Amino acid sequence: MADIAMTPPSAGQKELGVRTASYIAATRRKQMYSGILLLIFVLMMMSGFRIAEERNAGDFLPGLRQFFSFPSEVVSEGWANRANIPGYVAQFFPSLVETVNIAAVSTLIGALAAALVGLLASRGLARWPRLIPVFRRLLDAMRAIPEIVIALLLIYILGGGPVPAMIAIAFHTTGALGKMFSEVAENADQKPVEGLTSVGATWGQKMWLGVIPQVAPDWLSYVLQRFEVNVRASAILGFVGSGGIGYDLKIAMQWGGGKYDQVVAIFLMLFLTIVVIDQLSSRYRQKLVKGS
Template sequence: MTSPDLLRAELLTMRKRRQLYSMATLAVFAAIMIAGYGQANSMNSGGFLSGLSKFFDYPGEIVVEAWEAGPAFFGLMWQFLPALIETLNIAAVATILGGLFGMIFAFLGAGNLSIWPPLVPVARRVMDVMRAFPELIIALFLIFVLGTSPVPAMIAVAFHTTGALGKQFSEVNENIDLKAVEGLQACGATWFQRMKFAVLPQVLPNYLSYFMMRFEINVRASAILGFVGAGGIGSELRRTIGWGQGAGDETAALFLLLVLSIFLIDQASSWMRQRITQAEKV
């Protein structure tokens, strides 16, 4: 056999050996998962397969009770509207504060915008720390310090939002076309003028998209924080779900309010982004 044939045969042998090792690893992993599932299932009070058949029992009860409520169901939605507004207020204030501070960190953490280089990794690590702590953990700590109110929830969500939006905004900044920035710099424009007239027009549509998406996330986060005493629609959900049977119509009304609010936020985001992009083309 010639040298190329020997090399080809050796490559085929190595490929077969690698496939064999991969299949063996997969088989061992599957065996561990099956054994672990069996052990965990034997330790439960019930069983996974027996419980799977009852998976839709509680959601079914919610739908049935909401249907049986009839026209009074819409009265329940009106009754819980103030709680939804409180949740939306928490999410809105937290998103605005997080967006503003996130923009500051985004410009400080973007390496292509002529920021002082030693400051870039510091800003990025600070944003990493902000994203590392879940809103629930921060809210629990703040509730212990400040008491049960919407304020701890707002601060917790804003803290996490700053790190999340700061990272997303900084990545948008790093993907811009620098020709406009370089042109203004050649004309003697200051750093703030370059950011205002060359960077912001490019990044604003993506900023708005990320901002509104984060607003959606923060509405859900604020609702979850209501379970730990932060107020809003989450507190009502904790009460209705805790009551179990008999409060399904109220639970359905709360869920429907949340879904409608997310739908309206998404539609508003699409409308505003379209207006911005059309204004830039004019």
């Protein structure tokens, strides 16, 4: 009896001790692994930075001291010639409109194409279910090619102007939005689609009447977000290629000193446009998400 009474606690204690020890060991091991991972990460960051600094024309610390010299030069020149800025704003306004137009029309075309390809790539909704992988790979490929590549190739063929940038951004937008559209559409309620199938609706009717009304708020929200991204992309493509306010900025920058009042005007316009578009779009997106 005494034996029996004695053994369970000691076995339990032993078990507890073993458990505690193994728990502590496991925690230690986990900490060690995390520590090693962290160390590798820090080493990668440091050596990466060293390599990047070595291959850079200017070094980090001297550059840091100069960081404000260019902006202050630009701002002081812009301030000295502040009387000219309203004139420049008026002069560059058409280019700004062009930049925004490139973004808007490419978002629009990209979204329309993405709606079609996205639905064709959605499980349960596709017109030809066997071709789903094909359309998915197509979207992946469209996303993978950076806009600048398409834009520069098209400039060689089509010459300067807004069209190469428009096509390039629309192409990329199709890939980016198509994936998101298809993810949303796959989560849509299938019942309206089944109802429409039972009355003999065509694929187009099923999508237009059964799926699009359900997914429209989410899709619109993604489209607005993409529009924000595309305004920036359109300005950058103008700078690298041609068309819009980015191109004017490049010309003004190439002049260097003496034209910095133009640079200030363009910076201001670009900044304000992006902030306004971001604000409007985020306000409208919140409304969309709450409304749905």
